Amino acid sequence: MSSTTTQIPYDVKSMDLADLGKKRLEWANQWMKVLQLIRKEFIKNQPLKGMRISACLHVTSETANLMIALRDGGASVALCASNPLSTQDDIAAVLVRDYGIPVFAIKGEDNDTYYQHLNAALDHRPNFTMDDGADLVTMALTKRTDVLDGILGGTEETTTGVIRLRAMAKDGVLRYPIIAVNDADTKHLFDNRYGTGQSTIDGIIRATNVLLAGSKFVVAGYGWCGRGLASRARGQGAEVIVTEIDPTRALEAVMEGFRVMSMEEAAQLGDVFCTVTGNKNVIRKEHFEVMKDGAVVSNSGHFNVEIDIPALEKLAVTKRTTRPYVEEYAMRDGRKINLLGEGRLINLASAEGHPASVMDMSFADQALSVEYLAKHASELEKKVYTVPEDLDKRVAKLKLESMGIKIDRLTPEQEEYLASWSEGT
Numbered sequence: 232m233s234s235t236t237t238q239i240p241y242d243v244k245s246m247d248l249a250d251l252g253k254k255r256l257e258w259a260n261q262w263m264k265v266l267q268l269i270r271k272e273f274i275k276n277q278p279l280k281g282m283r284i285s286a287c288l289h290v291t292s293e294t295a296n297l298m299i300a301l302r303d304g305g306a307s308v309a310l311c312a313s314n315p316l317s318t319q320d321d322i323a324a325v326l327v328r329d330y331g332i333p334v335f336a337i338k339g340e341d342n343d344t345y346y347q348h349l350n351a352a353l354d355h356r357p358n359f360t361m362d363d364g365a366d367l368v369t370m371a372l373t374k375r376t377d378v379l380d381g382i383l384g385g386t387e388e389t390t391t392g393v394i395r396l397r398a399m400a401k402d403g404v405l406r407y408p409i410i411a412v413n414d415a416d417t418k419h420l421f422d423n424r425y426g427t428g429q430s431t432i433d434g435i436i437r438a439t440n441v442l443l444a445g446s447k448f449v450v451a452g453y454g455w456c457g458r459g460l461a462s463r464a465r466g467q468g469a470e471v472i473v474t475e476i477d478p479t480r481a482l483e484a485v486m487e488g489f490r491v492m493s494m495e496e497a498a499q500l501g502d503v504f505c506t507v508t509g510n511k512n513v514i515r516k517e518h519f520e521v522m523k524d525g526a527v528v529s530n531s532g533h534f535n536v537e538i539d540i541p542a543l544e545k546l547a548v549t550k551r552t553t554r555p556y557v558e559e560y561a562m563r564d565g566r567k568i569n570l571l572g573e574g575r576l577i578n579l580a581s582a583e584g585h586p587a588s589v590m591d592m593s594f595a596d597q598a599l600s601v602e603y604l605a606k607h608a609s610e611l612e613k614k615v616y617t618v619p620e621d622l623d624k625r626v627a628k629l630k631l632e633s634m635g636i637k638i639d640r641l642t643p644e645q646e647e648y649l650a651s652w653s654e655g656t
């Protein structure tokens with residue numbers, strides 16, 4: 232349903248879904264205690280008054296609560312999807328109907344519509360961009376340079392986006408400062424490790440209903456996400472195999488008790504595969520050629536590039552959808568390989584993404600980073616910045632507060648001891 236008739240422009244699937252969206256948005260809000268505390272402060276202090284924000288994030292119930300917090304902080308917000316499969320249509324509808332936030336996102340939208348929606352979000356003429364994969368920044372820097380003048384800064388949610396943005400800064404093409412929310416400790420720990428770990432397992436199970444206990448589960452990439460995924464798969468009773476290209480990370484996986492080997496070797500053993508590398512073609516032709524009959528292949532890393540799907544298509548003689556989010560590819564020799572969620576992030580395609588309490592941390596970082604940019608953007612260079620340490624600690628402190636947990640403070644004697652180089656003994 233595309234319209235401009237209700238005062239604001241939007242493009243969502245159906246307004247009839249808004250009532251359902253309202254309930255789910257409220258459910259998520261219950262678990263987002265840190266954002267609730269920040270929202271209270273925002274309502275009082277209006278730190279974003281008069282600011283315009285265009286956000287390109289997964290359109291979910293948690294994102295909706297971030298959008299509402301920003302709006303309550305005084306900002307005018309527009310939202311589009313950072314992934315065509317992750318949009319929750321009911322949430323898109325309720326944001327438009329009840330909160331007056333322009334949303335441009337429809338679950339399953341094709342590539343053209345996806346980019347039209349990015350364009351529509353930039354038509355909002357933002358002062359700040361919020362990205363999850365750097366698509367909005369990329370469009371502003373290439374096809375929509377008309378909006379650049381108004382942009383003061385931006386934030387980036389995910390690892391791959393940060394890598395792209397750092398490359399842009401290095402080549403001197405980045406035109407405004409970006410805060411890499413992804414690099415905050417409070418983001419990594421909760422989102423990449425605990426969030427991706429749990430929700431990826433959830434997505435694989437919902438799509439296939441496979442029993443993980445006793446299976447050989449191959450995790451490609453032992454970074455923040457990989458660590459979480461490997462430990463959760465082990466928790467389900469799977470025999471976990473890790474593949475890596477970084478010797479230190481590979482060693483860490485070995486020391487944690489995982490089997491580590493090349494993908495060439497793992498491909499022959501695995502029952503379930505999941506890539507979390509941020510890299511491209513991590514599972515490719517030579518791996519499909521040796522996989523076992525019935526192997527399940529999925530990705531929870533970046534977009535749909537980690538699995539070489541064109542190679543799989545070429546190898547297959549037939550292909551059919553056996554369950555929602557499962558494509559079965561039949562090989563010439565009779566083996567079948569099951570690709571989940573078209574190779575896109577499986578925790579978002581067939582599950583619900585991260586639990587709300589995980590997104591609470593990332594989005595608290597997002598909200599405070601935009602507040603920081605609103606105050607300091609003019610002092611910053613056209614570079615990628617990490618989240619200021621005191622902001623990161625503030626989020627951790629708020630989370631502990633919301634859990635009713637008190638921690639120790641340094642005594643004056645300890646402060647002095649730690650600050651003094653002469654007291655080392």
Ligand SMILES: NC(=O)c1ccc[n+]([C@@H]2O[C@H](COP(=O)([O-])OP(=O)(O)OC[C@H]3O[C@@H](n4cnc5c(N)ncnc54)[C@H](O)[C@@H]3O)[C@@H](O)[C@H]2O)c1
Nearest residue numbers: 390391452454455456475476477507508509510531532533
């Ligand atoms: N599914 C989600 O909800 C979700 C959440 C957060 C991040 N991500 C994405 O997950 C990916 C990983 O994020 P991260 O924070 O763990 O990054 P990270 O940089 O900490 O880890 C990535 C790891 O992959 C390894 N790697 C790179 N190429 C490889 C290859 N060919 N084979 C094996 N290993 C390889 C790297 O050495 C590194 O250790 C990124 O694309 C990120 O955007 C997804």
